[in-house]
Amino acid sequence: DHGRVWSTVLAWSGNWRLTVQRTPDGRAGLTGGAGHDGTRVPLQPGEEYTTPVLAGLCSDGGFGATSRAWHAYVRTRVLRHANETAPVLYNSWEATGFDVTEAGQLDLAERAARLGVELYVVDDGWFGARRSDRAGLGDWTPAPDRFPAGLGPLSRAVHDLGMRFGVWVEPEMVNPDSDLYRSHPDWVLHVPGRARTEMRNQLVLN
Structure with a gap:
């Protein structure tokens, strides 16, 4: 027109x-x-x-x-390694949702290794107070009640099973109910003087 x-x-x-x-x-x-x-x-x-x-x-x-x-x-x-053949990947989300524990992940990793998986990834729920999508996003430290010695033991076990190890992160987002947001609310992208818009209980980090 x-x-x-x-x-x-x-x-x-x-x-x-x-x-x-x-x-x-x-x-x-x-x-x-x-x-x-x-x-x-x-x-x-x-x-x-x-x-x-x-x-x-x-x-x-x-x-x-x-x-x-x-x-x-x-x-x-x-992409830094665009010509690298993508590994066969197993992601824990569909099996566990937010119910992530060291013992449960090790059990899944053992099953994944038997299937020929090359890269094992622990999805959402391994960090902070993350028990649902309402809290903890932004607090990227292993939950001590779920991983008492951190992620090191699980990572070593996954490597011993012949797989690479990865964890899921969403570094650009944060829950208002998180230690990060409580400490640094100014780190969220926003227009001064306007309400901060949440989607999926999340705000966007700058």
Whole structure:
């Protein structure tokens, strides 16, 4: 519709925004930027600001060509080991949910090893006061009642079974009911003077 001016926000995370707009003469524009209002970051004399990476592409080959181009970009510019064959992975979430214990994880790891798994990953529930999605996110230390000696014993056992070991983290998010948030509420992305929006009982960390 060349007779109208329109604008669409494609992505908006905290103080970062990506917008596509059409001008009255039919041209399209893409704007990406950072700032509390999406366009500016006030700096004091001598201050510096490094913007986040903004990547975009254009394709006349439709969704398929666009998807393939993004995959190629990720393989060549984002992933450190793009040519490495992905290991056969077992993730504990479907078996345990938040009910994560050292003994239970060791039992699952032994089963996974018998199946030929190459990478064993402990999912949500290994840290802090995380017993549901309402608390603990952001407190990335092993829960002492579940892992009395930390994750070391489980990690060593998994390696002894011939697998690599991993843990699930969501470093960009935090529950308001967490030690991290109670200590540093200012670390959450927000617009001063406005209410902080929660989704899934979570806020976004800066």
